[in-house]
Amino acid sequence: MVSNMSHAFPTEEVSPVTLNDHWSRLARLILLASMAAVGSVGNVFMISAVMIEDYLRKRGNTFIVNVGLADLLVSGLVIPASAVVILAGLKDNLTVCRFQWFIAVWCFLVTVLSLAAVAWENYFRLCYSVDVYQKLTKRKITFLLLGIWAACGCISGMQFYSDLSFDYCTRNDLGLIPYQATVSVIFVFVPLSIALFCYVRTGYQVRRFRSRPNFKAPVTFNWDYALTQTNMYSFVIFLVFWVPFGVVLAIDNVNKVSGKVFYNLAWLAISKSCINSILYGVLNRHFRGAYINLFQYCCCKTTVSFSRRQRPEGVRPSGDVRVHIIPGYNMYCSPQRANEGGRSKRFTDRCASTRANGREVYEL
Template structure:
């Protein structure tokens, strides 16, 4: 179990970070609207980098269930679930506007991101303050079953099921209308066909992510309200699956996949070291040699210069008491100076 949780935490964190880095580095993904994709990845990082390490601590400490970190971990899980579910309709709306040739402003996108986190925080805190939130860490039945059922039903329908259904419907409508389906066509777009094709491909990928990840988030939150005690341990893995798989599902989109490959090569495979020493031919020759080497060297290589360092075997006292030498005064040569000197000390270099 420790190996499984550690692997899921590492894979989930790596996938979410790669997805965020792909949006920041890939030219086709540098769109304002993709900040909503980054927001979903941040919600996944809350679980993969915040919740799963607490599970590792509980396993290493040998705590019995419910563990002392159970409430904190499920508080973060509920926060990430509501934030991700509230981001899905905004992402679907942005994709629909992008395919139709309209672009959302930065202020509107920032408001969407802020509202998703503020609303998720308010919902999560209200659930845990009132004591009618998810009961994963509390095996006792609710004190007021009628109030608990009414609250969970309202929250489950309005804030869990409704955002998921709206996001799936908008994504499906965008794909059908953008590809000339039987639905009402969207307004005419001025985009070239290649850009429109990429936007539709990203919309299809977002539809897959919404169905899989959103379904896991919704099932993990809703089933924990109404499931029996023995079934809650299986339900606890659904948010973990959502946080782990969200970054890797975007590999179905070609720009994301190419960015992942480039990032993997940059981090793991294509890091080479070139060792060089500057010659004594003057600054012009050194600059020319550096220009030729830079032109011949691939862009992904890392060049390391090894320069002569400080001679640690020469103390400050010997340097201070050394007689001064002048370039215009020629020192007399003695018999010892005519003999070849053998230096047994190695050169000292600094990397």
């Protein structure tokens, strides 16, 4: 359904769905497709890195995965929807716009609460004992994450029920400031303030620890602090991308802002979801190493062929089977797997592990 949406400044020809009409259709399509591709692949790598990297596989890092999942929904649903509208030759589509705004607000609120949880978890991991940190159980994390997604989904959906909130697509101001102010304070300002306090407190405590003459930090402590610094940069990047749009959105309730400025800043804020995973790969060595392993696993595998021909014992097949896999994830050639079920020593010997170019190569 195509709707002629009433903009406050129609002469500027700015669309909340298809960007600026002064740009060529091909340029807009290439830009949106590139953002969707880079953002989606990067966020998948970011989520997978926590699963495959030994150091990152901690229950507290689930909150980082939650941020990556929210960014993945934006880069995989919000941005491609605009590309589809451009491909269809449409200018404005009210249904698509409201779908995008619903997903964007939902993921924005989830990201804010997750960033606060990341900062809180980093503070307890670095500044408190292991016994205190162990109280953060998997069950508590699961219920907390489910509660975050459910609460944020309800808040995002309620803005369309009885027109409680500002209409992003048509920019019709209903003047119901109390609802918007309440949501902004409880779900945005308070969590961001908690995150900022936790990071400042963490940096202060770590400097105190390191100033002690008898303090010798273990390597895991340095790794945790390096990851915390990366999370700090991610928090700052989030503020840099979203605060300008938040300020313009607040001003727009009092004095109408140019549609060109309003929607360009909105798309700038949305584009944050496409670069957050890149930030982790650049600043953190564990994420960077996991990205390299994932790239090698996805792009450097050789063809695996299976042969049913009978051959004499001790004679290798005509084509060697070499599989490049992520270290520690060979389910067939690991010693534990080989010893299961009373396997013979001959099978274990034939399942030899070598290293080539810094990667695990297993020959079957």
